[in-house]
Amino acid sequence: MSNTQPVTVASEHTALKARKVAFAWEDTPLHWVPGDPFTTHTINVLHLLLPAGERWFVHVYKQVLPHIRDDRLREDVIGFIGQEAVHSQAHDDVLPHLRALGLDPTPYTAQVDWFFEKLLGDRTLPPGKARDWWLKERVALIAAIEHYTAFLGDWVLGAEELDRQGADPVMLDLLRWHGAEEVEHRSVAFDLFMHVDGGYRRRVRTWAAAFSALAFLWQRGTRFFMANDPTLLDRRASFRDFHDGGRRGVLPSTPAMLRSIPRYLSRTYHPSQEGSTAQALAYLASSPGANGLPHPANGGR
Amino acid sequence: MTRPLTVALVAGGALLARRALRRRIGASPLWPMPALEEPVSGRRRENRRPSSHRVLVAERTEPAEGVVRLRLEGADLPPWEPGAHIDVVLPSGAVRQYSLCGDPDDRGAYTIATRVLEGGRGGSRELRERLHEGTEMEIRGPRNRFPLVAAPSYLFVAGGIGITPLLPMVRAAERAGADWRLMYCGRSRASMPFLDELEQAGADGGRVTVVAEDESGPPGLAFLGGLPAETAVYCCGPEGLMDAVSGALGEARAPHLERFTASAAVPGGAFALELRRSGRVLTVPADRSVLSVVRDELPNVSYSCTQGFCGTCRQRVLEGEIDHRDELLTDAEREDSMLICVSRCRGGRLVLDL
Numbered sequence: 228m229s230n231t232q233p234v235t236v237a238s239e240h241t242a243l244k245a246r247k248v249a250f251a252w253e254d255t256p257l258h259w260v261p262g263d264p265f266t267t268h269t270i271n272v273l274h275l276l277l278p279a280g281e282r283w284f285v286h287v288y289k290q291v292l293p294h295i296r297d298d299r300l301r302e303d304v305i306g307f308i309g310q311e312a313v314h315s316q317a318h319d320d321v322l323p324h325l326r327a328l329g330l331d332p333t334p335y336t337a338q339v340d341w342f343f344e345k346l347l348g349d350r351t352l353p354p355g356k357a358r359d360w361w362l363k364e365r366v367a368l369i370a371a372i373e374h375y376t377a378f379l380g381d382w383v384l385g386a387e388e389l390d391r392q393g394a395d396p397v398m399l400d401l402l403r404w405h406g407a408e409e410v411e412h413r414s415v416a417f418d419l420f421m422h423v424d425g426g427y428r429r430r431v432r433t434w435a436a437a438f439s440a441l442a443f444l445w446q447r448g449t450r451f452f453m454a455n456d457p458t459l460l461d462r463r464a465s466f467r468d469f470h471d472g473g474r475r476g477v478l479p480s481t482p483a484m485l486r487s488i489p490r491y492l493s494r495t496y497h498p499s500q501e502g503s504t505a506q507a508l509a510y511l512a513s514s515p516g517a518n519g520l521p522h523p524a525n526g527g528r
Numbered sequence: 529m530t531r532p533l534t535v536a537l538v539a540g541g542a543l544l545a546r547r548a549l550r551r552r553i554g555a556s557p558l559w560p561m562p563a564l565e566e567p568v569s570g571r572r573r574e575n576r577r578p579s580s581h582r583v584l585v586a587e588r589t590e591p592a593e594g595v596v597r598l599r600l601e602g603a604d605l606p607p608w609e610p611g612a613h614i615d616v617v618l619p620s621g622a623v624r625q626y627s628l629c630g631d632p633d634d635r636g637a638y639t640i641a642t643r644v645l646e647g648g649r650g651g652s653r654e655l656r657e658r659l660h661e662g663t664e665m666e667i668r669g670p671r672n673r674f675p676l677v678a679a680p681s682y683l684f685v686a687g688g689i690g691i692t693p694l695l696p697m698v699r700a701a702e703r704a705g706a707d708w709r710l711m712y713c714g715r716s717r718a719s720m721p722f723l724d725e726l727e728q729a730g731a732d733g734g735r736v737t738v739v740a741e742d743e744s745g746p747p748g749l750a751f752l753g754g755l756p757a758e759t760a761v762y763c764c765g766p767e768g769l770m771d772a773v774s775g776a777l778g779e780a781r782a783p784h785l786e787r788f789t790a791s792a793a794v795p796g797g798a799f800a801l802e803l804r805r806s807g808r809v810l811t812v813p814a815d816r817s818v819l820s821v822v823r824d825e826l827p828n829v830s831y832s833c834t835q836g837f838c839g840t841c842r843q844r845v846l847e848g849e850i851d852h853r854d855e856l857l858t859d860a861e862r863e864d865s866m867l868i869c870v871s872r873c874r875g876g877r878l879v880l881d882l
Binding site: 316 | 553554556558561562563564567568570571572828830831832833835837838839856
C-alpha cells in the first residue's frame with residue numbers, strides 16, 4: 228500500500244490565521260515590471276481571476292464545514308477560509324487602480340464572475356446524492372487549483388529576477404504575501420479533498436478540468452490586457468513570449484510547469500512534499516503589507 | 529474537386545473562422561461565456577467605507593455656553609447630505625462621531641459642534657483642550673445613518689446639542705419649500721447653540737418653538753399624537769427625550785432617531801440573541817462575542833479571523849440595532865448584516881437569520 232497513499236511531511240504543517248493587510252496602490256505604474264508589458268499583464272491576470280475565484284473557494288468551503296469530522300482539519304479549513312477571503316479582497320482592490328490607469332478590467336471580470344457564481348455556483352439540485360456529488364466535485368477542483376497556486380506562490384517567493392528588473396515593490400509584496408500564504412496553507416485543500424472523497428479518478432478528472440480552465444482563462448486574460456492596454460502599439464501576445472519570460476526568470480518556466488503535472492497525478496503526492504513552510508513564514512514575518520509597515524520605495528504611506 | 533481548390537477552400541475557411549473568433553473575443557474576452565449581469569469583482573473599494581482625510585482646524589468658536597464649534601478645512605472632502613456624521617480621530621487616537629452641522633454646499637470644509645461633558649468618556653474634553661486653530665487631524669467619513677427622507681412636512685425635535693444633525697435638515701427643508709416645524713429643547717437659552725439663526729429661519733409663521741426648561745419647564749409632547757401621518761418626525765437629543773417622542777407618537781409610527789450615546793444598554797454589555805431559524809434565544813454576556821455564543825449552539829457556523837476583517841462570519845440581521853465594530857462591511861451591507869465575531873448590539877435584543 229505504501230506507494231498508493233499520499234506521503235505527508237508532517238513538519239511542514241503550521242496553524243493558519245488570516246492576516247490583515249494593507250497595500251497603497253497610488254504609486255504603482257501600469258507596467259509595474261518596467262518596460263515589460265507582457266510579463267506585467269501575464270501576472271496581472273491574477274487580479275482578474277482571484278477576486279471571483281477565491282470568493283468561490285470560501286463559498287464552497289463554508290458548505291463543506293459541516294461534513295468535516297476531524298478537528299485539526301476543521302481548524303485548518305477555518306484558517307484557510309479567512310486567508311482566501313482576504314486574498315480575494317486584496318486583489319479586488321487592484322482593479323479600480325487598473326481602471327484609473329486606463330485599463331478597465333470589467334468586461335473580463337464580469338465574465339469571470341459569471342463563471343464562478345453561475346457555472347460553478349450552487350446548482351438547483353435535489354438534496355442528497357446529486358448535491359453531494361457537485362460539492363465533492365468542486366472540492367476536488369479547488370484541490371487541483373491549489374496545487375497551482377502553491378506552485379506559483381513558491382515560484383514568486385524565489386523570483387529574484389523580478390527584483391532585478393525593478394518591479395514595483397508594492398505589487399511584489401502583494402504577490403509574495405499571497406504566495407507565501409498559498410505555500411503556508413498548501414495542504415489544506417488536498418487534505419480536505421482526501422477527507423471528503425479522495426477518489427483517484429475524481430482527482431484526475433478535476434485536475435484535467437482545472438488545468439484546461441486555467442490555461443483558457445490565463446491566455447484570454449493576457450490577450451485581453453495586451454489588446455486593451457492604452458499605451459501599447461504591439462498588442463500581440465503569444466505562447467512564445469510566455470516561454471521566453473520563463474527562461475528569463477520573470478515568469479514561471481514552462482518545463483517546471485510541465486514537471487508539476489505528473490507530481491499532482493502521482494498516487495503518493497501530498498502538497499507538503501513541495502515548497503517550504505519556513506521560507507513562507509520568513510517572508511510573512513517581514514512583508515510590509517502584512518505587518519502594517521510602509522513600502523520603502525514609496526516613501527511611506 | 530481538384531486538390532489545389534480543396535486546399536484553398538480549407539485555408540480560406542480557416543482564415544474566416546480565425547477572423548470571426550478574433551472579433552468575438554475582442555468584444556467579449558471570455559467568449560462564449562456570458563457576463564454576470566451585475567458584476568461583483570472590482571467594486572469593493574468604491575463601495576467601502578469612505579477613506580480618511582487630513583483636515584485643519586480653521587476656526588474655533590463657542591456658539592453657546594460649554595459648546596465648541598470647529599470648522600475643519602480639507603482638500604477633496606466628499607459631499608454629504610443632512611444627517612451625516614464623521615469620525616474624528618482625536619490626538620490620543622480615540623475616535624468620536626460628530627454630526628455635520630455646516631452647509632453641504634460648502635465643499636471646502638466640514639463643521640462640527642459638541643458640548644463639553646465633564647463627566648463623559650473624555651472625548652469632548654480632549655477636543656476642547658487639544659484641538660485649536662491650526663491643529664491638523666484625521667477624520668473619516670462622512671456616513672449617514674440618519675438621512676432626511678422626502679416628505680411633504682417635517683417635525684424636528686432637538687434636545688440641546690442634538691440640534692447639530694437637525695440644523696442642516698432645517699435648512700434643506702426650508703430650501704425645498706417643505707412645511708417644517710422645529711421644537712428645540714434645552715436647559716437654558718444660554719446653553720443652546722444656533723438659536724439666532726434658527727429663529728431667523730423660522731421667523732415666518734412661528735415654525736420654531738424654543739423650550740428652555742429654566743423658563744417654561746419640560747416640553748409638552750402630547751400634540752405629537754395628533755400629527756398627520758405624512759409628517760416625518762426627526763429627533764436627536766438625550767435618551768429621555770427620544771423615548772418621550774417615541775412614546776407620544778404611539779405604537780403605529782416610529783420617529784427617525786439619531787443617538788449620540790449608545791442606548792440604555794451599555795455598549796459591550798450583555799444582550800439577548802435570538803436565532804430565528806433555529807428557534808433559540810441565547811444571552812451574549814459582556815465578555816463574550818456573538819460568534820462564540822452562537823458556536824455553542826451551532827458548531828458549524830462559519831468564521832475565521834475573529835477580528836472583523838475577513839468577512840467570513842457575516843450574518844443577516846432580522847431585528848435589533850447593530851453596534852458595528854468591523855472594518856470591512858459597506859454601508860449598504862451594514863443595513864441588514866453584521867460580522868458576528870466583533871460586532872454587537874446597541875439595544876437589548878438582536879435577531880439573527882440563523
